[in-house]
Amino acid sequence: MTARASYSFDNDDPVAAGRHRLLAAVLDPFTVERLTALGDLTGRRCLEVGAGGGSIAAWLAERTGAAGTVLATDLNPRHLSTSGGYAVLRHDLTTEDVPQPPWDLIHARLVLSHLPGRADVLTRLVAALAPGGTLLIEEWVSAYRGLVLAAPDPQTAALVERYHDTLVGRLLPGNGGDPGWGATAHAALLAAGLTGVHTEIRASSWPGGTAGARLIAANIAQLRAGFRDAGFTDEELDRLSALAEDPRLVIRGHFTYAVAGRRR
Template identity: 60%
Template sequence: MTTSIEPGPSRYSFDNDDPESVGRHSHLSNILDPFTFQRLGTLGDLAGKRCLEVGAGGGSVARWFAEQAGPTGDVLATDLNVRHIPLDAGFRVLRHDLVAEPVPDGPWDVIHARLVLLHIPQREAVLARLAESLAPGGALVIEEWATEFGNLCLAAPDDEAAGLIDEYRDTLVNRVLPGRGNDPAWAARVHATMLANGLVGVDTAIDAASWPGGSPGALLIAVNVAQLHDDFIAAGFTEERIQRLYAAVQDPRLVVRSHFTYSTIGRRPGGS
C-alpha cells in the first residue's frame, strides 16, 4: 500500500528540493546501506512486523524493511519532504515533521533513523518520543555520524588537496552545520540517551572506511558543498577553492576517511 503525497517545504540542512539531493541520496545509500542492513539483520525475523523508517530520504532502507516484513507486515517511510521516496515499493509513505507532529501511530516493532537526529536541536526529546512509540520488545535503531574528529585525508596528490579536505571539514562541521542545529558529537551520546529513556540491551557498533577520489564517499563532499554553497561562501570558502575541491574529490589519488558511523540499538522492555 502506498500513499501519494505532494512534496512539502523542507527545513532540513540538505533540502530535498535541491537538484543535488538526488546524488546525495544515491551516495549515502551506496556507502551506508551495507552496514545498516547488517545491523538491522541482528534484530531477527521481521516477517509480519511493523517498521517505521524516519527521515527515509531516498527510501532504500524502507524498501529493505518491506522485503523483510513481507505481505503481512506494515512499513511506513516518513520524511519532511517525501519527493525522493518511491510510492510503488511495497511500503506506505507519509510527509511528516518529526519535531512538530506526534510519532505516527504505532506501536512499532522497529523504528530506524539514520543521519536524522544529529540535525535536529530537539533530538533528545524526539528520541524519547520514538522510544515511547515502540511495542514491548520493539527495537529503536539510531545511526549517526560522529563528525567532530578531524584528519579525514589519508592520502592526497599534493599538500593543497589535503588542505582543501581539512578546510572543507572544518567549515562544514564547525561553522556551517552548527548554525543549522547540528551537533557533531551527538552520535556518542545516543547510547546513554537510550538508557536514560528506559531502553534495555543497548548496543553500539561503530563503522568507518576509506574512500578514494571518484567514489560515492568522496563525491558526497562535492554534493554537500554544492547544496550549502552560499553558506560555504559566507564562511570564507572562496569560489576558486570550491572548484579546486570539486576537482580533488574526483582524483583517485585522493583517499579520505569516512566519518565514524555509530549504530545504536535499544529495546523497549517486555515482549516475548
C-alpha cells in the first residue's frame, strides 16, 4: 500500500524500499502459507491490491503460470517491477472501480486499515470476485499495549512503550488509519455475504536486529515530524532507532489477522 497525502508511509520516501523489504521478511511466510492453503492457483485470475514492493505479486505469478493473470496495483507503484511476471497498474482503490473484474483471488495486505473509506472498498472488492472467488485480507492489529517483552532497563522499556502508544494512538489514526480494524474483518466479510470465512491470527517475538524490530527505525524515519509534534526529542528518537538493532530489546510482534472468505 502506498501514499496519498494522508497516508502514513509514503512510497516516495527514501525509506520506503527498505520498509517493503522488512515487511516482506516479516509477513511473506504467513501470507504464502495462507495462499497455499487456498489450493492450486494455476490459471487463476489474481488481483494484488496495495502491492507495495511486489513480493507476493511475484509469488502469485509463479503459481498461476502462463495461463493465469496477476495484476498488482498501487496508488504509487514505483517499487513494483515491470519484469516480475505480473502486470502493474497505478490505481486509487478509494476512488476508482476495482480493475478488470471478475477475479478468482483478491489479496490485500496492510491496506484497508489505512483507508478511511475501508467499508466501501471492502464492498467493491467483494463485488469484483468471480463466483467461488476468494478474498484474503491481512491486517496488523497493533492497538494493544504491552509491546516490550524484554529491555536493557525500565527506562528503555518505557520509551519503547511510549513510542508504540504514540504511533497507534495518535499518528496512524491522525492519518485516517485504524490500528484495530483487522479484529473486525471477520465480521465484515460475513456481513459482505462471503461464505466459509476463516481467520488465523499469528504473532511472534521480534528481537532487536530482526526485520520486525527494525520497523521501529523505519517508522521513525518516515514519521519523525509527527513524533516530534507528540513531544519526542531528537535524542529520544535516535535512541529508539538504535534500539531497533539492539538484541537486548525484544518486542511482541503485531497480531496478524489473516481473514479469507469465498463468494457464492
